[in-house]
Amino acid sequence: MKSTSCSSCLLKSKAVINLGDNELDILDKSCVQATFDRGETIFKQGALSSNIIYLQTGLIKLMIKGPNRVQILRLKKAPCYLGLPTTMGDKINNYSASALEKSTACFIDMNTFKELLRINPAFSYEIIIELCKNELEQFKRCVTLVQNQIFGRLASNLISFADDIYSSHEYELPLNRNELADLVCTSRETISRILSDLTKERIIEANGKHIKIINYNMLKEISRKG
DNA sequence: GCATTAACCACAG
DNA sequence: CTGTGGTTAATGC
Structure with a gap:
């Protein structure tokens, strides 16, 4: 299935850039590339996990089944690693991942990955950096979700789509209303x-999934104050 | 009490 | 799959 070798790959992660030729060969032997269409599951909560996944291109959502409903943990945009916490932290996946747009990912055998962590400190260092950044992002998101009211929670996410994912004040939402609700912990109706309230206030324009931010500063203010 | 917030239900495009 | 209206429960002046 693999069209290119790891050594000639143009989409190397920051960590893999530090690997030598020998180490790239090791990676090459247990690395398989796959593509996913929108809606396809990349890995599933409850299933045995034995791979680290490197998302080369695309956008995915991570979700976890709570006591009552699903919760979208967060969206992740390529390039990034997927499943580090769920593969290294447990034998079973603690959450699921599915593609929100056409995505490509490399599946790396966990034992190979562990071996690379052991033999190459520069590689390990980059992985730790990524994990730490993720944790900080999660902490921030947690505070927003717990302490802000719904206007603030949704505003934060609309801003994060604009700034972090699409780098534009105008974009197509990758999620429907229900998924948006799962992302900010509320109901679809809300x-x-x-x-429509934000549209009436001329802060954004929302037509179906098309979002245009008209008053970015106001939206930012809402996200800060809750 | 009264106002606000947000969930749940029902129903219509 | 979405938008809206009515109802209701919880919380805070």
Whole structure:
């Protein structure tokens, strides 16, 4: 299935750049590339996990089944590693990942990955950096979700789509209203209402999945104050 | 009490 | 799959 070798790959991660030729060969032997269409599951909560996944291109969502409903943990945009916590931290996946747009990913055998961590400190260092950045992002998101009211929670996410994912004040939402609700912990109805309220206030324009941020500063203010 | 927030339900495009 | 309206429960003046 693999069209290129790891050594000639143009989409190397920051960690893999530090690997020598020998180490790239080791990686090459247990690395398989796959592509996913929108909606396809990359890995599933409850299943045995034995791979580290490097998302080369695309956008995915991580979700976890809570006591009552699904919770979208976060969206992740390539390039990034997927499943580090769930593969290294447990034998079973603690959450699922599915593609929000056409994505490509490399599946790396966990034992090979562990071996690379052991033999190459520069590689390990980059992995730790990525993990730490992720944790900080999660902490921030946690505070926003717990302490802000719904306007603030949704505003934060609309801003994060614009700044972190699409680098534009105008974009197509990768999620429907229900998924948006799962992302900011509310109901589908409330999402509808808030999007139309924000449109009435001329802070954004929302037409179906098309979002245009008109008053970025105001939206930022809402996300800060909750 | 009264106002606000947000969930749940129902129903219509 | 979405948007809206009515109802209701919880919380805070």
